[in-house]
Amino acid sequence: LWPSDEDAIHEGIVSPVWGAPTPEKTAAFPRIPILGVTKASGEALRAALAQGPVRLRVHSRTDTGWRRVTLPVATVPGATPEYVLFSGHVDSWYLGATDNATGNVVTMEVARVMHAHRDRLRRGVRCAFWPGHSTGRYAGSSWYADQHWQDLYDHCVLHINCDSPGVQGATEYDPVTASAETADFGVALIKDLTGQSVGWERPVRAGDQSFWGAGVPSLFMGLSVRPKGQRWAVGGSGLAWWWHTEADTIDKVDPKVLHLDARIYLAAIYRFATEPVLPVRLEAAVAELDDAAAAISRDVDGRFDLAPVRDAVSRLRSAASAFDAAAAAFSVRSGAATDDRRLAAINRAHRDAVRALIQVGYTGGSPFDHDLAVPQLPLPALQEARDLGSLGPDTHETRLLHTRLIRQCNKVMHGLATAADALETALAVLKDG
Ligand SMILES: [Zn+2]
Incomplete structure (x- = not known):
């Protein structure tokens, strides 16, 4: 049922599969016909259903297949x-x-x-x-x-x-x-x-x-x-x-x-x-991860230990804050040449840190794959920890999920450490002058 009341039927995509499917993704394609109707038509149908069973005839044709298209x-x-x-x-x-x-x-x-x-x-x-x-x-x-x-x-x-x-x-x-x-x-x-x-x-x-x-x-x-x-x-x-x-x-x-x-x-x-130095503020990205880790930690309420993740975020936050300040100061002073050694260190660290921050902040699965097109919170790899609350304390399902979460934690901590290493290395170069 469309949420707003315009007298127009909107076309749209209904599959959550992001891009061309891989073998394990085909199961996520919808199996039933899905049609758009206006809010008024939908409400009329709903009212009729409240009175008892309703028979509706639907005609729909789905066209799927592999196509060659142009990408300029x-x-x-x-x-x-x-x-x-x-x-x-x-x-x-x-x-x-x-x-x-x-x-x-x-x-x-x-x-x-x-x-x-x-x-x-x-x-x-x-x-x-x-x-x-x-x-x-x-x-x-x-x-x-x-x-x-x-x-x-x-x-x-x-x-x-x-x-x-x-x-x-x-x-x-x-x-x-x-x-x-x-x-x-x-x-x-x-x-x-x-x-x-x-x-x-x-x-x-x-x-x-x-x-x-x-x-x-x-x-x-x-x-x-x-x-x-x-x-x-x-x-x-x-x-x-x-x-x-x-x-x-x-x-x-x-x-x-x-x-x-x-x-x-x-x-x-x-x-x-x-601009010689990219106009970004890395600490803002770490702050978002910090908030996300704190929120998950609260909801998980001791069922899973997120302390190592939070420590890693904390180390990265200090490095990002010092790095942002150093990069901004460098940027103000210099009309730096592209081969400046300190500029190269800043831009390289920016890149390595931002790569890890985006991967940790925005991907739940492999960075070489595409997550489904479904709503997503920051730190998606660890959001599932919240599900532990609905499972028993020592069940088979709890152990399965626990195992996955350990692996997801490793991925997240590796990303956070990679970013912190990159920023700390650049800070050392900048300090040397
Ligand atoms: Zn568009």
């Missing part, structure tokens, strides 16, 4: 092999003017402007159009992540996703979508360019966020939205009622909103492509 990528190279990934989905429901033709327009404009200023780029800008966003549940972006995993890990400093900019009436920017270490940057940029004071939220497990396994941080997804009172329960088009319907036509685009949204994306990409 264009790179404006920078002075180093590092790059910012700027992407948006190219497939749409019906005309898809605001979801996502406007996003594709912004992507092409970003490529044009970055190319015009290519002599100033320290890092490259890679623009990609993802196919299979809805029909393949991020099949394009996850294919790209699978094919280019090591390159993404080694060189991609940030993923900015561009979905549904420039929507009529979309004048608000609260909250900004960002992974924690980029949130301060995103909030300040919105303030600079729109005058609005906004909060931020962690990206949900949706919207072509296929790069967390490779440890790539994320900024923005959708951007401008309609004001409260003019929003519907939809997932794009600035929260307008025409999302994923036949009515998503070009008259729903506002060129002024599109222009401002494009400037925001451009400014963010340009700064990440040009």
Whole structure:
């Protein structure tokens, strides 16, 4: 039953399988037909059911299979092999003017402007159009992540996703979508360019966020939205009622909103492509993990020992705080050359720490696989510890889960230690001058 009452039927994906399936994932595909209806039709059905059995005839046809699709990528190279990934989905429901033709327009404009200023780029800008966003549940972006995993890990400093900019009436920017270490940057940029004071939220497990396994941080997804009172329960088009319907036509685009949204994306990409030290704050990401570990610990109430994880988070938090301060001080003093030894140490530590932080903060399973498209909390690998409360103290099921949790703890602690080592090593280099 659709939660908001627009007289429009929305198309959408219903499978939780992220990208092309692997043998063990096929069981997660839905086995029953799923149809969209309006809230009014759904309520009428529900009322009829309250009176007794209802017979309903449903016609549905599901089309599945392996398809060859086109995935255009264009790179404006920078002075180093590092790059910012700027992407948006190219497939749409019906005309898809605001979801996502406007996003594709912004992507092409970003490529044009970055190319015009290519002599100033320290890092490259890679623009990609993802196919299979809805029909393949991020099949394009996850294919790209699978094919280019090591390159993404080694060189991609940030993923900015561009979905549904420039929507009529979309004048608000609260909250900004960002992974924690980029949130301060995103909030300040919105303030600079729109005058609005906004909060931020962690990206949900949706919207072509296929790069967390490779440890790539994320900024923005959708951007401008309609004001409260003019929003519907939809997932794009600035929260307008025409999302994923036949009515998503070009008259729903506002060129002024599109222009401002494009400037925001451009400014963010340009700064990440040009600033010697990346404008991120690592301690913010560690703080999110710290809070998550504390919350799980509280709920688990002694059934599982999370003290080693919390100690590891604590060590990393001290290192991140000292490193952020040192990196910011270095950044203020220097117009550093790309071959500066201290700058290289800072950027290398940033990369190694951010990779581990994103993997620990955003992946429950293997970083070389893709978790299902279901709601996810920070520190997903350890969230299952909460289930111990509903199992008996010494049952077979408890031991099975306990075994998995030990392994998940090892993965998390390895990530935390890797990040702390990287930051402490860089701090030692910076101290030497
Ligand atoms: Zn979209």
